[in-house]
Amino acid sequence: MTTLDTLKTSTLAFGRRLMGTAAAAALGLGLGLAVIAGAPAPVMAQDAALTSAPDGSPALWVLRDADSTIYLFGTVHILRPETAWHSDVVDQAFASADRVVFEITNPDDQAAALPLIQRYGIDMETPLSSRLTAEEQAKLNTAAGDMGMTGAMLEPMRPWLAGLTLSMAPLAKAGYDPQSGVELVLRARALEAGKPVDGLETMEEQIQMLAGMSEEGQMAFLRSVLEDYEKATVELDRLVAAWAAGDVESLEAIGVTPMREESEPFYQTLLVRRNADWAGQIDTMMDGEGVIFIAVGSAHLAGDDSVQVLLEQRGYTVERVQ
Known part of the structure; x- marks a missing residue:
C-alpha cells in the first residue's frame, strides 16, 4: 500500500470512527452542520430497521473507593431513534449519580459551535470546487442534494467540514439521528433530574482535532466519503449492533484495531492521548466523594489502551457490571 493509500484509508477510518469516538463536538451537532452551512436538515427515514436486539445491554464498568463511585459507560454519538440500549443496570447507575460527565458538556450547543465552525471550517479564499475534479464535484453535488443542499452551499467549507457534513447524509437516509445519540438523551435526563453536567474536553479542542488534519489528509x-458514499452505514451498523449487545471485543475489532493498523498517529491522537488525559481526570475525581456517571465514546473503553486499563495501571480495580 502506498503512502497516499494509507493516508486515504486512515482518514476514512478517522471520519467514520468519529461516529463513536472523537468528534462529539461536530457529530453531536450532527445535522446542525448543514444548518450552519445554510441548508435545511435532511428528513430522517421513518422505516429503518433496528440494528440491535430489543434487550439492549451496552457495557458498563464501575470503580470505587471508600467514599467515591464512578461508572464508565460507552456510548455511540448518533443512533436510530428506535435502537434499544436502555437497561435496568444502566438506568439505576445513572439515577444514583450525583453528577454526570460527558466528553464535552453540551455537544448540541450550536451557538457555541457556530464561531468555531466559522473559525476552523470556513475558507473564503479557496472554494471547495477548486480542489475537486469534475467527477468528484458531480459526486459532491449528488451527495449534497440528498441533504437538501447544493454543491454551492459547500463552497466555503474546508475539506474536513465538507466531508463530515456529507458523511451525515446517508446516515440520515438510513434513519440515524444525532438527537437520538446517547449523550443528548442522557444529558436531557440529567438536566431534568437537576444533576450537574460537566465535560472532559471542550468543543474547541474536539473541532481542532478535525481542523488540524493536513490539507492532504482532509x-x-x-474523497473517501464521496467514493464510499453508498456504503456509509455498513460499518456504523456493525458498531451499533456490537455496542448495544455489550460486545466489547467486537467493538475493539471494528473501531479500535483497524485505526491502529491504518495509522498509529491517528490512533495516538484520537484515543491513547485522550484516554490518558481522562484517566488522570478520573483519578482526581476519585479524591472527592459521591457518585459520578461518565459517558464517553465506546472506542475509548475498548482495547489495551482503554480508559479502564489506564486506570488499572494507576492501581484501581475496574469492574464490569453489565
Missing part, C-alpha cells in the same frame, strides 16, 4: 477524507 482531501483524502473528503
Whole structure:
C-alpha cells in the first residue's frame, strides 16, 4: 500500500470512527452542520430497521473507593431513534449519580459551535470546487442534494467540514439521528433530574482535532466519503449492533484495531492521548466523594489502551457490571 493509500484509508477510518469516538463536538451537532452551512436538515427515514436486539445491554464498568463511585459507560454519538440500549443496570447507575460527565458538556450547543465552525471550517479564499475534479464535484453535488443542499452551499467549507457534513447524509437516509445519540438523551435526563453536567474536553479542542488534519489528509477524507458514499452505514451498523449487545471485543475489532493498523498517529491522537488525559481526570475525581456517571465514546473503553486499563495501571480495580 502506498503512502497516499494509507493516508486515504486512515482518514476514512478517522471520519467514520468519529461516529463513536472523537468528534462529539461536530457529530453531536450532527445535522446542525448543514444548518450552519445554510441548508435545511435532511428528513430522517421513518422505516429503518433496528440494528440491535430489543434487550439492549451496552457495557458498563464501575470503580470505587471508600467514599467515591464512578461508572464508565460507552456510548455511540448518533443512533436510530428506535435502537434499544436502555437497561435496568444502566438506568439505576445513572439515577444514583450525583453528577454526570460527558466528553464535552453540551455537544448540541450550536451557538457555541457556530464561531468555531466559522473559525476552523470556513475558507473564503479557496472554494471547495477548486480542489475537486469534475467527477468528484458531480459526486459532491449528488451527495449534497440528498441533504437538501447544493454543491454551492459547500463552497466555503474546508475539506474536513465538507466531508463530515456529507458523511451525515446517508446516515440520515438510513434513519440515524444525532438527537437520538446517547449523550443528548442522557444529558436531557440529567438536566431534568437537576444533576450537574460537566465535560472532559471542550468543543474547541474536539473541532481542532478535525481542523488540524493536513490539507492532504482532509482531501483524502473528503474523497473517501464521496467514493464510499453508498456504503456509509455498513460499518456504523456493525458498531451499533456490537455496542448495544455489550460486545466489547467486537467493538475493539471494528473501531479500535483497524485505526491502529491504518495509522498509529491517528490512533495516538484520537484515543491513547485522550484516554490518558481522562484517566488522570478520573483519578482526581476519585479524591472527592459521591457518585459520578461518565459517558464517553465506546472506542475509548475498548482495547489495551482503554480508559479502564489506564486506570488499572494507576492501581484501581475496574469492574464490569453489565
